Amino acid sequence: MAHELRQMHGERILDKIKSNLHGAEDATYDHLTIGYRPMPQDRLPIVGFSPGNSDVYIAVMHSGVTLAAIMGRYISHEIMSNDLIDELAPYRPSRF
Numbered sequence: 615m616a617h618e619l620r621q622m623h624g625e626r627i628l629d630k631i632k633s634n635l636h637g638a639e640d641a642t643y644d645h646l647t648i649g650y651r652p653m654p655q656d657r658l659p660i661v662g663f664s665p666g667n668s669d670v671y672i673a674v675m676h677s678g679v680t681l682a683a684i685m686g687r688y689i690s691h692e693i694m695s696n697d698l699i700d701e702l703a704p705y706r707p708s709r710f
Contacts, residue, residue, distance in 0.1 A: 620646045651676055655710070661689065662698075662706040672707050 624646040632638050652674045654660050659675035673689055675681060688699050 620648055623648060651678070659685075659705045660707050660710075661685065661702050662692070662708070665708045 624643050627646075628641060628643055631641060635641075653676050654674055657676070659673075659677075659681070661673050661675070662671070664670035664672055671689065671693055673685065675685070678685075688702060692698055692702070
């Protein structure tokens with residue numbers, strides 16, 4: 615199934631390239647790797663120190679690109695100052 619899934623996505627992407635990029639009508643791809651973005655079980659971000667090991671900080675979210683700027687600021691503050699930000703309270707790993 616993994617091969618078929620890669621082939622399906624590869625062809626879909628290649629079709630878009632061919633239809634939007636003049637001169638790419640004969641383009642092919644050599645290899646395709648599919649990466650899956652993480653999706654937490656409850657679909658909400660998981661952000662904070664690990665309940666089992668305070669040396670580990672967890673930051674997992676599906677919308678990482680759109681949240682990168684604010685999460686980078688919040689996470690670096692929490693790690694560097696050991697001062698937890700209240701807005702992140704609903705997203706702590708301890709909720710699981």
